[in-house]
Amino acid sequence: xxxxxxxxxxxxxxxxxxxxxxCTQDMNHNYMYWYRQDxxxxxxxxYYSVGAGITDKGEVPNGYNVxxxxxxxxxxxxxxxxxxxxxxxxxxxxxxxxxxxxxxxTRLTVV
Amino acid sequence: QKEVExxxxxxxxxxxxxxxxNCTYSDRGSQSFFWYRQYSGKSPELIMFIYSNGDKEDGRxxxxxxxxxxxxxxxxxxxxxxxxxxxxxxVMGGSQGNLIxxxxxxxxxxx
Numbered sequence: 001x002x003x004x005x006x007x008x009x010x011x012x013x014x015x016x017x018x019x020x021x022x023c024t025q026d027m028n029h030n031y032m033y034w035y036r037q038d039x040x041x042x043x044x045x046x047y048y049s050v051g052a053g054i055t056d057k058g059e060v061p062n063g064y065n066v067x068x069x070x071x072x073x074x075x076x077x078x079x080x081x082x083x084x085x086x087x088x089x090x091x092x093x094x095x096x097x098x099x100x101x102x103x104x105x106t107r108l109t110v111v
Numbered sequence: 112q113k114e115v116e117x118x119x120x121x122x123x124x125x126x127x128x129x130x131x132x133n134c135t136y137s138d139r140g141s142q143s144f145f146w147y148r149q150y151s152g153k154s155p156e157l158i159m160f161i162y163s164n165g166d167k168e169d170g171r172x173x174x175x176x177x178x179x180x181x182x183x184x185x186x187x188x189x190x191x192x193x194x195x196x197x198x199x200x201x202v203m204g205g206s207q208g209n210l211i212x213x214x215x216x217x218x219x220x221x222x
Contacts (some may be wrong), residue, residue: 031208040119042214043155043199050207058209090154099145099201100210102154 134200
């Protein structure tokens with residue numbers, strides 16, 4: 001099992017550009033999450049999904065969008081990138097009653 | 112707003128000592144508690160979870176939960192330099208079971 005796979009690992013964007021962070025899991029987990037982690041600020045929930053076709057906002061959703069067309073995939077879309085979106089992004093999934101399994105992260109810099 | 116509080120550290124202990132990491136949470140209805148370890152530049156990895164009051168031991172790690180005091184702790188016995196990392200406390204809350212993370216405590220084990 002690959003677990004949770006995130007791509008890309010690193011990306012530099014210019015202000016105003018858009019991109020999609022990819023996240024795929026092969027554990028048949030219903031629950032998937034996107035977090036961002038800023039230095040000294042902990043993990044903040046951006047969006048989550050409880051199953052295919054169902055998504056909901058977390059604590060910091062502004063500037064982001066998600067979709068969940070399949071159980072396996074949960075991409076995060078950044079529209080009109082801003083310097084405030086410079087962060088490390090983690091995708092995670094979990095099965096019922098379990099803790100999260102995290103992907104390896106995407107380090108994004110917006111310049 | 113549900114909160115999870117941790118001392119940011121750094122907590123420095125000598126090799127072979129017991130490291131004690133503490134966490135408090137605000138939501139009295141929380142049922143599940145998790146400890147993650149995060150090495151610098153890496154993603155969080157689950158090391159312990161606990162649901163019931165009392166202690167839970169796994170190798171050198173012991174998680175302690177006191178729901179009346181809304182307090183969770185992690186003890187690391189015989190600390191090793193390889194235990195040097197940031198330890199994240201997480202509490203499962205809300206109807207969807209999302210994890211709320213503390214900001215983490217940085218542990219440094221000195222040889």
